[in-house]
Amino acid sequence: MSDLIVDYDELQAIKKNFGTLQREFDSCASNQDSMAEAYGDHSIKSAMEEFADSWDEYRKDLMKQMGDVEKRVKTAIKSFKEADGEKDGGSHG
Template structure:
């Protein structure tokens, strides 16, 4: 009967995905603007201005990326919880049915 299932969920893949998203979020959280550390190596004021703009834009995009990673991570976690809970409930109901 299990082979007749229309829905198959790879929980291991979801758990691995959640773990990788957590690691990505941690890495992106740990990235800081380092333009002050390397400003002296940029040379002319034109390059410095361009790099400052790039770093400012990167910070904005990094924040948005972190928010998106967080949202996807929560969705993956909810999916894991939902399917594992459903699977446990179905197994419980099957055990009850076999006892009767």
């Protein structure tokens, strides 16, 4: 019978990366308004604003999905650590 080897460092890195991605996606909204003057021509500005409005909805959905995955990773870490603790008589926790 083989043992399952859990790379906690990798799981922690994944969790951290999802947190970082969520913060980056969240800051995208504030960057959109500051870029409006750089577009110049009204038709370009209008097209970019339309794109930004659509992107907001997709961005919010992606952020929710990333949050869900981050929670699952946290749960996996906790569950694996609990299983390790039970298996080893509570020495890992």
